[in-house]
Amino acid sequence: MNRVVLDAVGGDHAPDEALAGVAQALARGEVTPAQVLLTGPVDLVRAGMQKQGLPADIEVLDAPDLLTCEDSPTDAMRKKARNSIAIGIQAVKTGRAGAFVSAGSTGTVVAAATLGLGCLEGIRRPAIGAIIEGEKNPFLVLDVGANPQPKPHHLAQYALMGSAYYGGTFGIAEPRVGILNIGSEELKGNPLVREARQLMKQLPIKFHGNVEGVEVFHGDCHVIVTDGFTGNVLLKVSEGVAEYLLRATFGMMKQVGIPGEQVKKVQAGVMPRVDFSEYGGALLLGVQGVVTICHGRSRAPAFANAIRFAMRAMTAEVNQHIVQAARSITLPTAEPNP
Amino acid sequence: MNRVVLDAVGGDHAPDEALAGVAQALARGEVTPAQVLLTGPVDLVRAGMQKQGLPADIEVLDAPDLLTCEDSPTDAMRKKARNSIAIGIQAVKTGRAGAFVSAGSTGTVVAAATLGLGCLEGIRRPAIGAIIEGEKNPFLVLDVGANPQPKPHHLAQYALMGSAYYGGTFGIAEPRVGILNIGSEELKGNPLVREARQLMKQLPIKFHGNVEGVEVFHGDCHVIVTDGFTGNVLLKVSEGVAEYLLRATFGMMKQVGIPGEQVKKVQAGVMPRVDFSEYGGALLLGVQGVVTICHGRSRAPAFANAIRFAMRAMTAEVNQHIVQAARSITLPTAEPNP
Numbered sequence: 001m002n003r004v005v006l007d008a009v010g011g012d013h014a015p016d017e018a019l020a021g022v023a024q025a026l027a028r029g030e031v032t033p034a035q036v037l038l039t040g041p042v043d044l045v046r047a048g049m050q051k052q053g054l055p056a057d058i059e060v061l062d063a064p065d066l067l068t069c070e071d072s073p074t075d076a077m078r079k080k081a082r083n084s085i086a087i088g089i090q091a092v093k094t095g096r097a098g099a100f101v102s103a104g105s106t107g108t109v110v111a112a113a114t115l116g117l118g119c120l121e122g123i124r125r126p127a128i129g130a131i132i133e134g135e136k137n138p139f140l141v142l143d144v145g146a147n148p149q150p151k152p153h154h155l156a157q158y159a160l161m162g163s164a165y166y167g168g169t170f171g172i173a174e175p176r177v178g179i180l181n182i183g184s185e186e187l188k189g190n191p192l193v194r195e196a197r198q199l200m201k202q203l204p205i206k207f208h209g210n211v212e213g214v215e216v217f218h219g220d221c222h223v224i225v226t227d228g229f230t231g232n233v234l235l236k237v238s239e240g241v242a243e244y245l246l247r248a249t250f251g252m253m254k255q256v257g258i259p260g261e262q263v264k265k266v267q268a269g270v271m272p273r274v275d276f277s278e279y280g281g282a283l284l285l286g287v288q289g290v291v292t293i294c295h296g297r298s299r300a301p302a303f304a305n306a307i308r309f310a311m312r313a314m315t316a317e318v319n320q321h322i323v324q325a326a327r328s329i330t331l332p333t334a335e336p337n338p
Numbered sequence: 339m340n341r342v343v344l345d346a347v348g349g350d351h352a353p354d355e356a357l358a359g360v361a362q363a364l365a366r367g368e369v370t371p372a373q374v375l376l377t378g379p380v381d382l383v384r385a386g387m388q389k390q391g392l393p394a395d396i397e398v399l400d401a402p403d404l405l406t407c408e409d410s411p412t413d414a415m416r417k418k419a420r421n422s423i424a425i426g427i428q429a430v431k432t433g434r435a436g437a438f439v440s441a442g443s444t445g446t447v448v449a450a451a452t453l454g455l456g457c458l459e460g461i462r463r464p465a466i467g468a469i470i471e472g473e474k475n476p477f478l479v480l481d482v483g484a485n486p487q488p489k490p491h492h493l494a495q496y497a498l499m500g501s502a503y504y505g506g507t508f509g510i511a512e513p514r515v516g517i518l519n520i521g522s523e524e525l526k527g528n529p530l531v532r533e534a535r536q537l538m539k540q541l542p543i544k545f546h547g548n549v550e551g552v553e554v555f556h557g558d559c560h561v562i563v564t565d566g567f568t569g570n571v572l573l574k575v576s577e578g579v580a581e582y583l584l585r586a587t588f589g590m591m592k593q594v595g596i597p598g599e600q601v602k603k604v605q606a607g608v609m610p611r612v613d614f615s616e617y618g619g620a621l622l623l624g625v626q627g628v629v630t631i632c633h634g635r636s637r638a639p640a641f642a643n644a645i646r647f648a649m650r651a652m653t654a655e656v657n658q659h660i661v662q663a664a665r666s667i668t669l670p671t672a673e674p675n676p
Contacts, residue, residue, distance in 0.1 A: 135582050145520055149528040182483055182570040190487040190567050213574025217582040229528050230568050232520040236551025237572050238579045244473050244555040245580050245611065249587055252607040256600050262591075269590040273583065 002035060002314040003097040004307055007084045008048065009040035009066060011103025012297045015048035018103065021303020023052045030308045037097050039063045039084040063087040067104060073111040085109055089116040092289040099290035099310035101281070103298045109291065110146055110284055117287040120319055122326030125150065126286035127158045128228070128293070129165065130235055131309070133273055134219025140166050141180075141216070142285060143228040144235045150227050155179070155196035156203060160325045161285040162223035163205040168316025169309055175222035178211035180230060185210075192227065200225070204328050242274040272301075281306035283313075286322070290314055340373060340652040341435040342645055345422045346386065347378035347404060349441025350635045353386035356441065359641020361390045368646045375435050377401045377422040401425040405442060411449040423447055427454040430627040437628035437648035439619070441636045447629065448484055448622060455626040458657055460664030463488065464624035465496045466566070466631070467503065468573055469647070471611055472557025478504050479518075479554070480623060481566040482573045488565050493517070493534035494541060498663045499623040500561035501543040506654025507647055513560035516549035518568060523548075530565065538563070542666050580612040619644035621651075624660070628652055 008015045025031050033055040042062040065080035088100045089112045129142035142158050159177050166175040181189045211221050253263045284291040290313045292306045346353045371393040380400040403418035426438045427450045467480035480496050504513040519527045591601045622629040628651045630644045
């Protein structure tokens with residue numbers, strides 16, 4: 001059975017918003033109580049469940065060691081071994097659940113999942129993917145920060161993983177996959193991009209070629225492959241620009257005398273689009289299990305979305321597709337497994 | 339005397355908008371007719387000047403070979419040697435003007451300027467800087483595309499050049515200079531950024547350390563240093579996000595029943611901020627002369643702005659300051675001059 005284990009105490013607004021997200025997912029019929037597991041200090045979690053009116057038969061895995069922002073990934077694993085992230089990953093490793101969802105520290109989730117679950121067969125390095133709502137379609141950008149200095153064959157693997165993930169969760173047979181570049185011509189960019197492009201052409205994916213920065217948000221390309229440094233800048237700069245411009249726009253609306261009530265309606269319609277990293281959570285692709293990382297400031301709808309996407313990824317057997325696709329390509333053997 | 343030579347036939351709306359920009363700059367007293375030189379096919383330019391009511395005593399340097407979008411930089415230089423960009427750069431080289439402004443092909447301007455003018459003493463590679471209007475201050479991002487694979491000491495030189503340029507044109511004694519990174523901690527990022535950071539700490543600049551993507555548009559840092567690949571993605575993605583979100587916002591405004599007239603007022607106030615690369619034009623820093631590259635779709639105000647910034651850069655003797663600052667640092671001698 002496909003089960004999701006949720007970190008009930010990860011994120012700025014945990015446990016309330018995390019558990020409210022579970023309530024939303026249950027109400028929408030996206031999961032059943034038996035498909036949900038929770039981690040966190042058991043008393044805290046039980047109290048929060050009662051507050052949100054969650055069924056009492058949802059299982060809670062006790063994780064008494066509460067993490068704070070000050071805990072580095074190393075501290076979390078060494079000094080607070082029974083934290084909610086470690087216990088959640090453990091539940092995936094032992095097969096009690098197929099997916100883990102957390103709004104805790106990205107670094108800690110990545111470290112715990114990579115070490116605890118290991119990479120999928122044929123995959124050398126996991127990547128963090130972010131699903132963003134574009135103008136025509138949602139699109140997946142990867143990597144947004146797991147590996148700031150990848151090699152060309154890592155990017156090729158990102159393309160395979162992204163294609164399998166997007167196809168499975170959005171029900172698109174052949175997602176268009178592009179590589180982020182600084183021009184449309186074949187020879188543009190740096191050696192990393194040029195070599196990765198040559199590898200991607202040989203993959204069993206619908207390869208679109210270069211995608212320029214200005215095209216990303218059109219959503220024509222479903223999957224955008226880039227290194228973890230550039231991807232992180234892309235994601236974070238987008239959020240910064242969006243916040244800045246919308247603040248300016250709402251200020252201008254008030255200035256020209258538009259009533260506050262109407263300004264609020266417009267805000268309510270537009271603001272959810274701005275939390276780019278919140279839309280579907282970020283995914284850690286390439287590990288043995290489904291791991292979704294929500295933004296630290298996630299509210300209930302973001303948690304509900306993340307649970308939905310995690311369920312879809314399991315149902316669509318995304319990881320099996322990644323492994324199959326990875327078997328179809330030959331990658332350099334020189335690099336030792338990380 | 340400080341003179342600007344303007345490419346009258348570069349850009350999507352040339353020569354009309356380019357020449358209208360000259361008219362605006364003259365009207366505002368930012369240049370005198372004697373401080374302006376124009377390049378382009380002489381008859382075409384003279385006709386355009388008359389249309390815009392420009393003084394007939396403005397000098398026109400004949401450049402009969404009209405470039406099209408199809409001309410690569412190599413084609414432009416070889417097959418159409420008497421094009422407006424080549425003639426304009428020539429005027430700077432021979433000292434007839436101190437600055438060149440063009441909305442023609444970036445690649446052709448960079449190639450013509452780098453080969454024609456050469457690098458400043460102590461500078462190994464030129465960088466393209468873009469001035470963007472941020473929330474608190476305008477900020478300068480460099481490099482946005484001249485060199486997609488720089489070395490750490492190139493980034494250090496960008497920091498020096500950016501500081502001198504920003505200080506001179508905006509009258510800020512010690513601009514804050516930051517390096518774009520994917521976290522605030524010292525060890526974040528990739529080796530390029532980490533090594534460049536160490537070099538920058540030793541420079542005679544006000545070094546702020548890491549700047550994350552989400553902070554860029556705050557405008558707290560006046561100068562943001564990054565490699566040409568990431569910088570180009572930053573600039574282009576910002577434009578894409580801005581267009582997408584503002585379209586969505588204006589659509590939503592109409593949807594909630596805000597009268598078209600008020601929507602237009604808000605658009606008029608906000609839209610000029612979206613053309614990030616248009617605000618002050620892009621600068622080619624590090625060559626012997628002032629070279630400003632306007633966006634291809636520039637209209638008169640953008641040309642007028644570019645002329646103003648070019649005049650300021652000459653008056654502030656930005657290049658002399660760059661050379662002085664470059665003398666204060668020792669850079670690796672291994673690399674042959676490009």
